[in-house]
Amino acid sequence: MTTEEIKDRILSYKAQGKRLFTTSSFQTHSIVLLHIISEVDNSIPVYFLNTGYLFPETLKFRDEVSAMLGLNVKDLQSVIPKSMQRDHEGKLFFVSDPDHCCSINKTQPLENILASHDIWINGVRADQSAARKAMKVEQSAPFGVTRFHPMLQWNAKSIYEYRKKYNLPSHSMESKGYFSVGCEPCTRRIDPQMQERDSRWFGMNKTECGLHTELINK
Template sequence: MTFEEIKKKISGYKDAGRSLFTTSSFQSHSIVMLHIISRIDPEIPVVFINTGYHFPETVRFKDEVSRLFSLNTIDLKPSTPKFMQRDADGRLLFTSDPDHCCYLNKTMPVDTLLRKYDVWINGIRGDQSSVRKRMKVEQEAPHGTIRFHPMLDWTPRMIYQYQKEFDLPRHPLEEQGYMSIGCEPCTRKVDPDMMEREARWYGMSKAECGLHTDLVKN
């Protein structure tokens, strides 16, 4: 979708009286969606899913971008404290059950948000994974919420061109070889022969955190 198409769609939701929010991981490829929203309506809530496991660089970058774009950024934290996020052997869940860790720290908090808003603007791209490739521009989510995926047909080249056109900042960890940046314990640097998303949950039979599998109706 082009900027004008995205703007028209968001305006249509607002004219219909629907409440909107977006989520962002504040990676470099997320910045385009945030910049577009700032041009259309900077009052739309931008939710940063603060798991408590993010790189310090990500938190600082989130604050920097929020100021630069005048975003209405909100930190969303899990309701389950970390001392309760351990397995029977006392290990934190990201070491033994990353799916449940993601559920407690990401999926469950956002599921609560879906009860409050009508439209979830989500910046996934179809080229990021096989799961995302099957998504539609508009899909139903739990609790009657609509998922709106305006970046679904964007490519890395389109992202790069937009970043260059508007001179957008880049996540500081990219210079160190990180490309897909999530929680620190589950993110590694990208090797030359790896796809972008392969750096997440490396060595595990896991490719999604649950936001795009559990919180969508096919």
């Protein structure tokens, strides 16, 4: 979808009285959708899943981008304290059970938001993973929510060109070789032969946190 098509679709949802929200990880590639949304209606809530394991640079970038675009950012956190996020051996879940760690820190906190909204504006791209490649521009999600994927056919080049056109900042860790920045324990620098998201959960049988697998109806 073009920028104008995205804006028109958001305006159409609003005209229908739909309750909209978006989520953002505040990475370099996230800023394009945030910029587009801010130009339509910067009161649309932007939910930030603060797992407690994020890089300080990500929190700083969130604050900088929020202030620059005037975004309505709301932090979401798990109701389970970190002291209780351990298995029976005392190991933190991100070590022993990363799927469960993602579930309690990402998917579960978002469920109440889904239950109170109609449209989830989501920035997934088809070139990021096999699961995302199979997605459609509009898909249903739990609690009767419609997921809207306006960036689905965008790629790294179009993201870069948009950022350059509007002089948008980049996440400071990108210059250090981090092109997909998630939680600190599960993110590493990217090697030349790796794809963008290969640096996440490296060495584990895992490619998604659950937001785009558990919270989408097939």
